[in-house]
Amino acid sequence: MKNWNKKSLILLCLAFVMLFMAACGNGGSQPAAGSDNKDAAKPAANKEPVKVVWWHSMSGELGKAVDKLVADFNASQKNVVVEAVFQGTYDESLNKMKASMDSKSGPSLIQVYEIGSRFMIDSKAITPMQKFIDQDKYDLSQLEENILNYYKIDGKLNAMPFNTSNPILYYNKDMFKAAGLDPEKAPTTYEEVAQAAKALTKDGKVGGSFAIYGWFMEQFLANQGAELLNNGNGRKGLATESMVNSDAAVKTLTWWKQMVDDKTSLNLGRKTDDTKKAFLAGQIGMTLDSTGSLRGIVDGAQGKFQVGTAYLPKPADAKDGGVIVGGASLYILNNRSEEEQKGAWEFIKFLAEPKQQAYWHVNTGYFPITKKAYDEQTVKDNLAKYPQLKTAVDQLHATKANTATQGAVMGVFPEARQLTEGAIEEVLNGKKQPKEALDGAAKEITAKIAQYNKTVK
Known part of the structure; x- marks a missing residue:
């Protein structure tokens, strides 16, 4: 029994030595049963x-x-x-x-x-x-x-x-022709849009309609080379003040309101879907919408009238600008x-x-x-x-590259856009004058920017 124990101990020691040598030979990991070392060396292939x-x-x-x-x-x-x-x-x-x-x-x-x-x-x-x-x-x-x-x-x-x-002007070429306007020559200035709207307003149809959309006001300012915010539109430093009440904005809203007062432009509210429907129904001759809507508008008008497109309008005396x-x-x-x-x-x-x-x-x-x-x-x-x-x-x-056309950046942009829309709405509904309404919006937006900037700091 003693001899058997001694022999067993020697065999056991040899087994441990062999296991240790095998471990050293393969980096400490044993290949799985049925696999070979060649496969085990390529774990990345199974990643x-x-x-x-x-x-x-x-x-x-x-x-x-x-x-x-x-x-x-x-x-x-x-x-x-x-x-x-x-x-x-x-x-x-x-x-x-x-x-x-x-x-x-x-x-x-x-x-x-x-x-x-x-x-x-x-x-x-x-x-x-x-x-x-x-x-x-x-x-x-x-x-x-x-x-x-x-x-x-x-x-x-x-x-x-x-x-x-970006936004463009869409117009009904058939209505232009019926109104004695050149269907191949779209209006490009505020003044030309107003004149075309008057000519188009007849026989139960109206010259145009623009949705009350803050994005459009931002675009109208950029197209005049005017900034929406101070500090280079918030690009040379955090913006601290809204400039939505600038001369360029007041001029834009005054022009817009005058067409509504003249009944040559309809106020259909804030949804671009509503102005789009009115345009496709042939009720209005001009509208503003995104380039992303172009295919839908052109396809929607097929068989009814020809769609013309033009640059976003701006005042005749506007500075260099473009769209954002x-x-x-x-x-x-x-x-x-x-x-x-x-x-x-x-x-x-x-x-x-x-x-x-x-x-x-x-x-x-x-x-x-x-x-x-x-x-x-x-x-x-x-x-x-x-x-x-x-x-x-x-x-x-x-588009001329500058801080106006680069676009504004601020942390409270969604809220600022809603406040701008509220101001436009007040003016088009006859509750406030353009300067008064835009001053109020600018003040509120500036206060919200200040609150935001505190959280950033």
């Missing part, structure tokens, strides 16, 4: 792709276009999988993001409307797009300067533009892993390629952000089908 969750606000046909872009990206490579999640309106999506900021329940990538730009920067929740641009030496010259300008602050890009639009881009951009959130952030950047680069931008433009009406997208045959065919789009593209390119 799961990085998942990037993208929150967006594109519904309906726009949502279908988003899903197609995501599917094409996921099929184009195996390292990143993007999951697009519709989160409601821009406001609803942003509120959900705010609620998720202290947790990991939020997205890797989020689409935010342009007026949320200041908040996104001040939130400290983003990794500026410039970081990835610099790391990759990504060539920004391939993108539209007048689109990039909005999202650049201090020369750095915080977000990548995604869906971009509207729409939304993409932000990368900094509370996600470095892998996720890089994955989001790869997706963003894919979206900016000419082919994808051409698809997005043709299927949504939004501008391509990439210049070479206009060389794609699908875009050329689309421009042939909708020649009115050329007005929008030319207007974007004709």
Whole structure:
């Protein structure tokens, strides 16, 4: 028994030595049964792709276009999988993001409307797009300067533009012809619009109608080279004062109100859908709307009348200006892993390629952000089908780059827009004079900016 124990002990020791040597030979890990060392040396080959969750606000046909872009990206490579999640309106999506900021329940990538730009920067929740641009030496010259300008602050890009639009004048060519106006010569100044509206107002039809939309007032100011906020529209430092009561704004609202008083323009309230319906019904001869609505308007008028398009009007004596881009951009959130952030950047680069931008433009009406997208045959065919789009593209390119056309940035933009709309409403309804109403709005907006700035500091 004693000899057997001694022999067993020697065998046991030898077994331990062999196990130790085997462990040293393979770095301390044993291959699984049935596998070989060749497979065990390549764990990266079995690595799961990085998942990037993208929150967006594109519904309906726009949502279908988003899903197609995501599917094409996921099929184009195996390292990143993007999951697009519709989160409601821009406001609803942003509120959900705010609620998720202290947790990991939020997205890797989020689409935010342009007026949320200041908040996104001040939130400290983003990794500026410039970081990835610099790391990759990504060539920004391939993108539209007048689109990039909005999202650049201090020369750095915080977000990548995604869906971009601006406002244009739509007019009924058939009504113009019936009123003795040249259907191929659209009005371009406030004065010409007022004259055309008078000529068009007859036989139960009215010259035009503009929705009470704060975005339009912002655009009217930019088109006169006038800023909405002090400190270079909030770009040379945090804005501290609203300038929505400037001479340019008073002149604009006075012109607008006079047409309503003359009964050559209808006040249909705040919804652009209502002015669009009136235009498509042939009740009004002119309206303002986004370039993103162009296809719907042209298709809606088919068989009824021809649609003409023109630049956003401005006073005859206006300074150099242009339009501000509207729409939304993409932000990368900094509370996600470095892998996720890089994955989001790869997706963003894919979206900016000419082919994808051409698809997005043709299927949504939004501008391509990439210049070479206009060389794609699908875009050329689309421009042939909708020649009115050329007005929008030319207007974007004709815009003079300055702090007015870059657009204002402030943390209380949604509230400021509502206050502006309230002031316009008071004037058009005859409750206040333009200067009085705009002074009141400017005062309230300035107070809200002050409150916001305290929270930032």
